Amino acid sequence: MGQSSLLVHSCCAHCAAYTVRYWQEQGYEVSTLWYNPNIHPYMEHQHRLEAMQSLAREMSLPLIVNEGYDIVSYFRQVVGREARRCRYCFQLRLSKTAETAREMGFSAFTTTLLISPHQKHDLLREIGSELAGEKGIPFLYADLRKRYSDSRRMTKPLDLYRQQYCGCVYSEWERYAG
Ligand code: SF4
Numbered sequence: 001m002g003q004s005s006l007l008v009h010s011c012c013a014h015c016a017a018y019t020v021r022y023w024q025e026q027g028y029e030v031s032t033l034w035y036n037p038n039i040h041p042y043m044e045h046q047h048r049l050e051a052m053q054s055l056a057r058e059m060s061l062p063l064i065v066n067e068g069y070d071i072v073s074y075f076r077q078v079v080g081r082e083a084r085r086c087r088y089c090f091q092l093r094l095s096k097t098a099e100t101a102r103e104m105g106f107s108a109f110t111t112t113l114l115i116s117p118h119q120k121h122d123l124l125r126e127i128g129s130e131l132a133g134e135k136g137i138p139f140l141y142a143d144l145r146k147r148y149s150d151s152r153r154m155t156k157p158l159d160l161y162r163q164q165y166c167g168c169v170y171s172e173w174e175r176y177a178g
Contacts, residue, residue, distance in 0.1 A: 005029045007101035007109045013055040015112035018151030031062040035096045037070035038089045039167040051160035098135040108138040115144040
């Protein structure tokens with residue numbers, strides 16, 4: 001990997017589109033990682049993954065897809081502490097990203113979650129910075145929330161699958177029953 005190679009954890013195609021372009025414009029050689037065992041049920045996970053694969057083809061973007069569907073790890077992290085589940089969900093996904101980035105020789109890691117106004121932004125920043133120290137690889141931070149609708153505009157012509165809830169069964173329940 002080059003000196004300015006960046007591994008971007010991708011939560012979905014719609015958040016990835018602008019985020020990837022932003023980091024490319026900052027001079028980084030960008031690759032993306034798919035690791036989202038927080039997306040339930042399995043077929044919802046597959047629909048979002050397929051959308052991300054289409055975007056990657058469209059943007060000629062390297063996409064590393066983590067083998068399997070690590071749903072057991074997700075539930076082991078959150079069961080019994082559901083009220084704070086997003087913290088453990090972020091830790092799980094960003095930890096895998098930092099480890100993969102370090103093993104594959106990337107110079108830094110980040111996440112597309114930083115573009116979403118629906119996510120706990122400050123918590124993401126805190127966890128990314130903690131993991132940078134723990135795993136020994138820099139976490140790149142940018143507040144891209146003002147570009148959230150630009151990112152969605154970029155994917156509109158591609159007619160990709162669009163999710164209606166954050167990802168886990170708890171968020172699906174809150175979305176439809178709340
Ligand atoms: S609401 Fe979203 S970020 Fe929070 S635990 Fe569920 S999938 Fe993860």
